[in-house]
Amino acid sequence: xxxxxxxxxxxxxxxxxxxxxxxxxxxxxxxxxxxxxxxxxxxxxxxxxxxxxxxxxxxxxxxxxxxxxxxxxxxxxxxxxxxxxxxxxxxxxxxxxxxxxxxxxxxxxxxxxxxxxxxxxxxxxxxxxxxxxxxxxxxxxxxxxxxxxxxxxxxxxxxxxxxxxxxxxxxxxxxxxxxxxxxxxxxxxxxxxxxxxxxxxxxxxxxxxxxxxxxxxxxxxxxxxxxxxxxxxxxxxxxxxxxxxxxxxxxxxxxxxxxxxxxxxxxxxxxxxxxxxxxxxxxxxxxxxxxxxxxxxxxxxxxxxxxxxxxxxxxxx
Amino acid sequence: xxxxxxxxxxxxxxxxxxxxxxxxxxxxxxxxxxxxxxxxxxxxxxxxxxxxxxxxxxxxxxxxxxxxxxxxxxxxxxxxxxxxxxxxxxxxxxxxxxxxxxxxxxxxxxxxxxxxxxxxxxxxxxxxxxxxxxxxxxxxxxxxxxxxxxxxxxxxxxxxxxxxxxxxxxxxxxxxxxxxxxxxxxxxxxxxxxxxxxxxxxxxxxxxxxxxxxxxxxxxxxxxxxxxxxxxxxxxxxxxxxxxxxxxxxxxxxxxxxxxxxxxxxxxxxxxxxxxxxxxxxxxxxxxxxxxx
Numbered sequence: 001x002x003x004x005x006x007x008x009x010x011x012x013x014x015x016x017x018x019x020x021x022x023x024x025x026x027x028x029x030x031x032x033x034x035x036x037x038x039x040x041x042x043x044x045x046x047x048x049x050x051x052x053x054x055x056x057x058x059x060x061x062x063x064x065x066x067x068x069x070x071x072x073x074x075x076x077x078x079x080x081x082x083x084x085x086x087x088x089x090x091x092x093x094x095x096x097x098x099x100x101x102x103x104x105x106x107x108x109x110x111x112x113x114x115x116x117x118x119x120x121x122x123x124x125x126x127x128x129x130x131x132x133x134x135x136x137x138x139x140x141x142x143x144x145x146x147x148x149x150x151x152x153x154x155x156x157x158x159x160x161x162x163x164x165x166x167x168x169x170x171x172x173x174x175x176x177x178x179x180x181x182x183x184x185x186x187x188x189x190x191x192x193x194x195x196x197x198x199x200x201x202x203x204x205x206x207x208x209x210x211x212x213x214x215x216x217x218x219x220x221x222x223x224x225x226x227x228x229x230x231x232x233x234x235x236x237x238x239x240x241x242x243x244x245x246x247x248x249x250x251x252x253x254x255x256x257x258x259x260x261x262x263x264x265x266x267x268x269x270x271x272x273x274x275x276x277x278x279x280x281x282x283x284x285x286x287x288x289x290x291x292x293x294x295x296x297x298x299x300x301x302x303x304x305x306x307x308x309x310x311x312x313x314x315x316x317x
Numbered sequence: 318x319x320x321x322x323x324x325x326x327x328x329x330x331x332x333x334x335x336x337x338x339x340x341x342x343x344x345x346x347x348x349x350x351x352x353x354x355x356x357x358x359x360x361x362x363x364x365x366x367x368x369x370x371x372x373x374x375x376x377x378x379x380x381x382x383x384x385x386x387x388x389x390x391x392x393x394x395x396x397x398x399x400x401x402x403x404x405x406x407x408x409x410x411x412x413x414x415x416x417x418x419x420x421x422x423x424x425x426x427x428x429x430x431x432x433x434x435x436x437x438x439x440x441x442x443x444x445x446x447x448x449x450x451x452x453x454x455x456x457x458x459x460x461x462x463x464x465x466x467x468x469x470x471x472x473x474x475x476x477x478x479x480x481x482x483x484x485x486x487x488x489x490x491x492x493x494x495x496x497x498x499x500x501x502x503x504x505x506x507x508x509x510x511x512x513x514x515x516x517x518x519x520x521x522x523x524x525x526x527x528x529x530x531x532x533x534x535x536x537x538x539x540x541x542x543x544x545x546x547x548x549x550x551x552x553x554x555x556x557x558x559x560x561x562x563x564x565x566x567x568x569x570x571x572x573x574x575x576x577x578x579x580x581x582x583x584x585x586x587x588x589x590x591x592x593x594x595x596x597x598x599x600x601x602x603x604x605x606x607x608x609x610x
Contacts, residue, residue: 021594036366043610045610050407050408051407052403052407052608052609053608053609053610054606054608055355070412071412072411072412073406073410074409075407075409075410075411076410078408079408080404082404082407082408084401084404085401085404085405086397086400086402086403086404086405086560087402087405088326088330088402088405089400090329090330090333090334091326091329091330091333094404095329099322099326099410100405102322103319103322103409103410103411104409104410117507126333139404142405142408143408161461176356268561278376
C-alpha cells in the first residue's frame with residue numbers, strides 16, 4: 001500500500017515556480033529518503049502533504065486521504081518534525097509533549113518520550129531557553145506521540161550534535177521496525193544514506209531520480225573511483241579523460257584517480273595506463289551517494305559536494 | 318474537535334507571557350478603579366449619580382476596549398506562523414477551525430474575564446452606593462461592554478488570520494482603530510461640508526446612517542440605555558434632538574428630534590452583533606483556504 005502518492009504536483013508562488021511536476025510514491029513500512037539541495041522544493045512538498053500550503057495543480061494522497069480536502073485524518077496518523085519548527089517559549093518541554101498527548105487522546109507517558117530523545121534534564125524547563133538542538137529533540141518527542149503510522153522528518157538533524165544525530169537514526173530505525181513509514185527529508189547525503197531504503201532526489205522542483213540506495217549507485221553509474229599508483233610521471237596519460245565512460249580524472253600525489261561509469265570503463269582505463277607503462281597497484285573506491293547526488297544535481301564532486309555545504313535553516317522554497 | 322485543547326494551551330502561554338496579567342490589571346483599573354475612585358473623591362453633598370458612572374465607563378471603554386481587544390488578538394495566528402509554532406499547532410490533528418476558534422476564545426477570555434470582574438465591581442459599587450443605583454442597569458452595561466469587546470477581539474483575530482506578517486497585523490490594528498476613532502467621523506464631516514447642509518439643530522438623517530454603523534458609536538448609544546442622559550443626550554454622540562428652555566415652567570422642551578431607525582438602540586445592537594459575527598466569519602473563510610507556510 002502506498003502511504004504517500006504525489007502525482008504531477010505543481011506549486012508556484014507568484015512568478016516563482018517551486019514545484020514543476022513532482023511524482024512520488026512511498027510504500028508502507030519503508031524509510032524514504034527525500035534528498036535535494038536547499039531550495040529544491042522539499043519543504044514545499046511536505047507543506048502540501050500536511051496542508052500547510054495548497055498545490056497549484058496535481059494530486060496528493062497521504063495515508064489514502066486527500067489532505068487538501070481534510071487534513072485532520074492525515075495529521076491524526078502522522079507525526080511531523082518540520083523545518084523551521086518553533087516552540088511555545090513559555091511552556092516547558094513536558095507541557096509540549098503533554099499537550100500533544102491530550103490533543104491526540106493518546107496514552108503515552110510524556111517522560112518516556114522525553115527520555116527517548118535524551119531531553120530528561122530539561123523536561124521542566126521552558127522551551128524558550130532551548131538551543132536549536134534541544135528544540136529539535138523536543139519536536140521529535142512530540143512527533144512520536146501516539147505511535148504515528150507516518151513520520152515526516154524535514155531536515156531533522158539541523159542543530160543536532162553527533163550524539164543527537166545518532167539518537168535520531170536509532171529512532172528512525174525503531175519506528176520503521178515498529179511498522180511506521182518514515183519520510184526523511186535532508187540535503188545531507190550521509191544521513192539519508194544511513195537510514196533510507198528508498199531515495200528520491202528532488203532538484204529544482206522535480207524528482208530526478210527515485211530508486212533504492214543500491215540501485216541508484218549501480219544504475220546511475222555515479223561512478224566508483226579507480227585509483228592507480230603510477231610508476232612514473234603522468235605525462236603519457238594525457239587525454240585519458242576522453243575515454244568513454246570516464247567522468248573525472250585527477251592526478252594527486254603520483255596517483256591517477258578516475259571516476260568511471262562502469263566496469264568496462266575501468267578496464268579501458270587500466271589498459272591505457274598499462275600501455276603507457278605506468279601501471280602500479282590499483283584500487284577501487286565505491287561511489288558514495290554523494291557522487292550520485294552531484295551527478296543528478298549538476299554539482300561538481302570535488303568543490304560543490306552538497307554534503308559539505310553548510311547547514312542552513314532557511315525555508316526551502 | 319480539539320479547540321478546547323488549543324484554548325487551554327494558548328491561555329497558559331499568554332498568561333505566562335504577562336500579556337494576560339497586564340491586560341487584566343489595565344482593564345480592572347480602568348473600570349472598577351475609576352468608579353471606586355469617583356465615589357471616594359466625591360466627599361461633599363449626595364453621592365455621585367449612576368449616570369456619571371455609566372458615562373465614565375462608556376467614555377473610557379469606547380477607546381480602551383478596542384485597543385485592548387486588538388492588542389490581545391492581532392498576533393495570535395500570524396505570530397505562530399512567524400515563530401514556527403504553527404508547525405506544532407497544525408502538526409497535531411487540530412483543524413484550522415479548531416485553531417481559529419481555540420485562539421479566539423483564549424484571547425476573548427483574556428480580555429473578557431478581567432473586564433467582567435472590573436464591571437461587576439462597578440455593578441456592586443454603583444448599585445449599593447450611587448444615587449439612582451441599579452444592579453440591573455449596570456449588569457446590562459456589563460453585557461453591552463462585553464459584546465463590544467467581542468467585536469474588537471474578533472477584528473484582531475481577523476487581522477491575525479489574514480495578515481502575512483505581525484508587522485502588517487499591527488499596522489492593520491492601528492488602522493482599524495484610527496478608522497473608527499478618527500477617519501470615520503472625519504468622513505462624516507467632509508460629507509457634511511460637501512453637501513453643504515445645515516447641521517443645526519441636528520444633521521440630516523444620512524449622517525446618522527453612516528455614523529451609527531461605526532461600532533464605537535453603536536456601543537456608546539447602547540450605554541445610554543442604562544442611565545438617564547436626559548434631553549442633552551450622551552456627550553459623545555451627535556445630538557438627535559432640538560430643545561428649547563421654557564422659563565415659565567423652568568423646563569427643557571423637545572421641539573424636534575431625528576426620526577430614524579439609525580438612532581435607535583435596536584439598530585445599535587444589530588450593528589454590534591453584525592460586526593462581531595461577520596468580520597470573524599470572513600477572516601475564518603480566508604484562514605481555512607490560505608497557505609500558512
